[in-house]
Amino acid sequence: MNETASVVVVGAGPAGICAAKALVAAGLRPVVIDEGLRAGGQIYRRPLVDDGRSATDLYGSEAAKATRLHREFDALLPSIDYRPQTLVWNIADNQLHLTANGVHQRIGFQNLILTTGATDRVLPFPGWTLPGVYTLGAAQTALKAQGCTIGKRVVFLGSGPLLYLVAWQYVKAGGDVAAVLDTAPFAAKLNLLSAIRFDPRLVLTGMSYAARLVRRGVKLHYNVRPTGVDGSQHVEGLNFKSGAKTHSIACDAVAYGFALRAETQLADLAGCPFRFDDRDRTWLPATDDAGRTSCKGIYLAGDGSGIAGADAAEISGELAALAVIQDSGMAADPRRMSVLAGARRRKAKLRDILEKAFPFPQNWFDQIPGATTLCRCEEITVSSVIDTVHGNDLRELNRLKALSRAGMGRCQGRMCSAAMAEILASTQKLKLPEIGRLRAQAPIKPLPLSLHEAGS
């Protein structure tokens, strides 16, 4: 009953689409599986129905790329086995376990390219669980895919290139942006100047968002730490410090985040070895330049192998496909591979600089009251996690999860593991790589209990 595919691509974002395209060009017919309703991934997400907006309305400066990728994917459809709305929730014994529509299926694979993308990296602050507080990605998805803003008057908070972009998209769509609060000092932005030589277009468009926001009268603050959210049932305002000064702003929504974190659960279940990445402050599956892991037949591309952005995802997707082709004994153009590898390295350098311009707020927890919820699923507070660390002299993340319950809920630690790691390391004065990483467990997302095997 179980089928075996020669190549399976998980994810139909930029990385997955470019991988599929290169595989088809080599005469292969990949299975392409994506959890989403429509291909495009997060950045080039398409609305469920046409709502009259043009590609430029939806994707701004990236409109041409979005249109091209969508068109390329649509053209691939006859040559691939595309399975949308299908979740891969486990990998075991060279088989993928999938569900679609409440039905369970397995697919064996000879080669697997994981392009599972990323989700927002978030940190807790007082009030972050209240209705009206959303991730930056959520704010953008609401607008892009659904044509809604997350509130009437929105504050944007955090660090990362997305912060200014999404704020600007809100202004353009007619939303009221109350302020943009950057957790990094203004001086950090000067690093962008050295990024210009790697990608002038990206850097200049990026910098222009801040300028345009200011021109529209949006207040920008730097060096910000939020101190609390007003409101008991929903957001009514945000209080924050900028340097030594305290401020409050009336608003009914907050969008925030600190760049992205890679979705690596499937690589973990597949048994890929991980390495610690200083820039992303987390463990990532180890790959070579082309995306090969040390597990035979398993390849990684896109943000799921380390945050590098959509353009880099296109490059690494094609590279991984060429690696599959090469490793299967077919002809893959070695010049193309080395050009792509070079381009990928340049994107990585760019990312290093962006990280300096939009740094992670290292001392975040200095100001976070103990009563703040850390794990939103299990509702475990910061202080109860710290007490568990002290009470048991803990030094390892899985152990902290077991004894505190943080990270044990529905999201499998996606929303709290970055914070847990920072807290454990700083409480015990250890370095992040010394405290280990949360092991992935199947199913990587909740499954209906009533799931049944195909055919039964």
Added chain:
Amino acid sequence: MTRRFSADVAIIGGGLVGSSAALALRLAGLSVILMDKGFCGAQASGVNYGGVRRQGRPMGQLPLSQRAHQIWPQLNALIGIDGEYQRSGHLKLARTPEDFAKLEHYAETVKSFGLDLELYTGAMAKARFPWLSGNIAGASLCPDDGQANPRLVSPAFAKAARDAGAIVLEHTAVHAAVHTNDGFALQAGADCEITCRFLINSAGAWANKIAAGFDEPAPLSRIYPSMVVTEPLAPRLPVSLGEEGGGFYCRQVTRGNYIMGGGRGYALADPDFSRPSTTAALSVMKRATTLFPHLAGAHVIRFWSGTEGQLPDNNPVIGPSGTTPGLFHAFGFCGAGFQVAPAVGAILCDLVTSGETATPIDAFSIERFRNMSSQHNEKKGTHNEMVE
């Protein structure tokens, strides 16, 4: 640089058996070193289902189980937390009339132990437990059996032992243990040398290597019970429940999650880690929707499994070595050691301090395997034992 330790008792394995022995021995005034190759209480003792049940155990285990039954309500005093222990009752279900006959027979056989089993026919069971559905021929309730949270209880015993003065060495695997003139000499971790008068082998699924080192191998195999947990749901299931034959067991914790198990997972390349099998998990989920229609819309959020030692006669090894004075074994609990473990710790303390124990344990002697050929070593338990 070598670290040297010496104590009255060294314990290999910081699961619930080893940790509770460490605590009992400390309270009896002996010096104790407790070693684990990983974290204490992170293997079977910390990841099991959490059933605290006497019902269904073979007669020979009931005195031991009764002794444990007295200890569980005292957790707060012993280890500073209640470990979410509650006497919720344990309900054993029979799918077929044959299985129900077995439950009736069992109730008759163990009458003298005072488990106060209540038998229900299928219709009576559904009237008494209205949340129950599906094909049920009958059921047997043990009102004072219950459940607890292994993830909290087992590490807490190790912590209590340490707080009571035991030396606890985690990530310190014992690689050599020899008998000397005045006791034992061990090598452990990267740099530890330990001397002791008494040695306890409570190394769980890994215990046979130690036993074999003292010329008494046991036919110990491994099982990897497969577990599933749901999202938190409204409280509905008041008892811990298991099916005759062991194919399905389930409880709902106070926070609302249903924990359910049945079937077997498998070991990873590193046999210290195991994975639940999807086939087992799906069959457990299917059984759950049949028995509890109110769960039809619920989601499961995680599977897991753990590594447990299995012996061919479904009974553990507990007691003195047959070859080496001063050595005691306690391992091979066949998927049902959580409830009895605190009593096993107490018994090990009896044996070390006085050479005897009031609890009958002859049936668990390692000597019963003396004449068994080694081929048993390879054989996996074939029947679906009752794991809860």
Added chain:
Amino acid sequence: MATHHSRPQFQRHFRRDDAHIPFTIDGTAYSGRRGDTVLVAIMSVTGQLRRSEFTSEPRAGFCLIGACQDCFVTLACGTRVRACTTPLEAHMAFTTRESGNE
């Protein structure tokens, strides 16, 4: 019990005039638009999706891309769906009373 009469959180900027899709929350009738996810449909008429399990805090989803699992809602038939990744269908009946509680 959700205070679903509280003010709408999300503001529609597009598809305002698209076809109306009727649904109910605890029996009260509302309408979404063609192309809505369940989350957008509910958050465009109310201020929350559900209450948290352990502290009864109001919750309204968080990531909108199926990662945080904060947005599960219950249909009257007992089925639970992840609101941000489930398209709204006509006549969906949501209940804010936990299934299995009665």
